[in-house]
Amino acid sequence: MTINESQDEIIEEFELFDDWADKYEYIIDLGKKLKGLPEEQKTEDNIIKGCQSRVWLNARKEDESLVFEADSEAIIVKGLVNMLIRVLSGHTPQEIAKADLYFMEKIGMSQHLAQTRSNGLASMVKQMKNYAIAYSLKN
Amino acid sequence: MQLTETLDIQAIRADFPILNQEINGRKLVYFDNAATTQKPTSVIETITHYYNFDNANIHRGIHTLAERATRDFEASREAIRDFLGASSIEEIIFTSGTTQGINLVASTFGRKFIKEGDEIIISGMEHHSNIVPWQMLCEENGIKLKVIPVTDLGELDMEAYANMLSEKVKLVSVNHVSNSLGTINPVKEIIDLAHSFGAKVLIDGAQATSHLNIDVQALDADFYVFSAHKLYGPTGIGVLYGKKDILNAMPPYMGGGEMIKDVTFEKTTYNELPYKFEAGTPNIADVVALKTALEYIAFHGKENIAAHEDMLLQYATEQLSEIEGLKIIGQAKEKISVVSFVMDGIHHQDIGVLLDNQGVAVRTGHHCTQPLMQRFNILGTSRASFAVYNTVEEIDRLVAGLHKVKKMLL
Structure with missing residues (x-):
């Protein structure tokens, strides 16, 4: 599945919800399902600090693709992280670097990437892209 | 629940147009007043009136508009002098806010x-x-910074404070009211103790001025600072009160226009107080509107406002305490209308997001008091802070909202 196919799939899933609570319950569920990171990987190197909550991001290369694992102490952020990983993880660094992430806005969650939230999520997306750029330069 | 007899809260609410709107399909409940209060129509109108009719640069113009702008600007200084119980307008310095003070x-x-x-x-x-600011100064000049510990209830350990004092202490700088906990600190006692060792005292009144009567002379405070936007006034303006003899002994802060008497390339002499500390064109419109905000408070009576807020605090404390797994951080005997809390197994950011979806605005996070959060071994809290326009029904909305949060997350 391409990055955009995954995004479209998420957008379709969210079309089923007609009120905010259903939508958030789904995100909370995704947050609970995200495996997260073991404590020893929640290091200062992996941390993305936000004013509200912390996010930890791990990236590694598997064959040609870049695999992300992440965690957060806030469950809604964790749910959103789950979706970002679903969309981006397992693709080549080149694909990730040039990906246009439109699904957050389409599902009405773009405010979570806004500056005011200061929750590390926006920085995480930037960091995912930075990893991708760094790995694509390496090759 | 009893109603505040002396204030017509519904009429007061009508003075704040911003409250009359829906957020995410629900009527807005604004409980982030410790961050900034909303502004009454009279304050908003003062600002538009100023720009529509009176705008000019102050103090040096001889035309009519300059005279009007100067008159209103200085009338605001006098109103603040009265509000703080200061003895002279020379002791009232306009700043951009508490931080700048x-x-x-x-x-x-x-x-x-x-x-x-x-x-x-x-x-x-x-x-x-x-x-x-004190850490920066300490680092620069080899000064030692000491910290009064906070008790489990969220009060200052006054015994520890008394033991810290010595002739070496030159300044004590504490808040009148804690923004994170709502604790009202015994500033009179703090000041008296400091003075007995010859130390000066700065009181950060940012959270106090909208709730408590301030009398800088009775307190004998050497400096008192606050921001207009936390007491129904505009953002970007604040006040530094300082005792005249201390202000006179202090060197200027910023150099520029207004703060000078005479400038030559060889030597510049400085203006008199308070202008010595007011370089550059100030935020005239918002200074003028601060007076309107003080008039708004005076019209309703600070005691009446405080009584209403105390009732809300008491009601919220009772209602929130009944939520299982919720713990109030900051249980001082003397508090203003701030309730900070944590909930078992729930991150404050999730609380904030889910309450916002129900139209309830609270603040979540460390409230710019990271050391205090470390003291309580928490990452942050959710904070509901009440102002004169808040109601018991709105607190019920918060409580219902938190039950919904729990249901969704646990």
Whole structure:
């Protein structure tokens, strides 16, 4: 599945919800399902600090693709992280670097990437892209 | 629940147009008043009136508009003098807010009068704006920073404070009211103790001025700082009160227009108080509107406002305490209308997001008091803070909202 196919799939899933609570319950569920990171990987190197909550991001290369694992102490952020990983993880660094992430806005969650939230999520997306750029330069 | 007899809260609500709107399909409940209060129509109208009819640069113009703008600007200074119980308008310095007031004192009084080997005392419940300027000064000049510990209830450990004082202490800088906990600190006692060792005292009144009567002379405070936007006034304006003899002894803060008497390339002489500390064109419209905000408070009576807020605090404390797994952080005997809380197994950011979806605005996070959060071994809290326009029904909305949060997350 391409990055955009995954995004479209998420957008379709969210079309089923007609009120905010259903939508958030789904995100909370995704947050609970995200495996997260073991404590020893929640290091200062992996941390993305936000004013509200912390996010930890791990990236590694598997064959040609870049695999992300992440965690957060806030469950809604964790749910959103789950979706970002679903969309981006397992693709080549080149694909990730040039990906246009439109699904957050389409599902009405773009405010979570806004500056005011200061929750590390926006920085995480930037960091995912930075990893991708760094790995694509390496090759 | 009893209603506040003396105030017509519905009529007061009508004075704040911003409250009359829906957020995410629900009527807005605004409980982020400790961050900033909303503005009544009279304040908003003062600003538009100023720009529509009176705008001119102040003090040096001889035309009619300049006279009007100057008259209103200085009338605001006099209103603030009265509001603080200061003895002279020379002691009222306009700043951009509390943060600038503290930085001004650190940069001028601090640099001139606090030397290597001296000590500064702050408290463990200070906002970052009353920590960092002193840390910067201490680092620069080899000064020691001491911190008054906070008890489990969220009060200052006054015994520890008394033991910290010595002739080495040149300044004590503490808040009147804690923004994170709502604790009202015994500032009169703090000041008296400091003075007995010859130390000066700065009181950060950012959270106090909209709730408590302030009398800087009765307190004998050397400096008192606050921001207009937390007491129904505009953002970007604040006040530094300082005792005249201390202000006179302090060097200027910023150089520029207005703060000078005569300038030659060889030597510049400085203006008199308060202008010595007011370089550049000030935020005239918002200064003028601050007076309107003070009039709004005076019209309703600070005691009446405080009584209403106390009722809300008491009701909220009772109702929130009944939520299982919720713990109120800051249970001081003397509090203003701030309730900070944590919930078992729930991150504060999730609380904030899910309440916002129900139209309830609270603040979540460390409230710019990271050391205080570390003291309580928490990452942050959710904070509901009440103002004169808030109601018991709105607190019910918060409580219902939190039950929904629990249901969704646990």
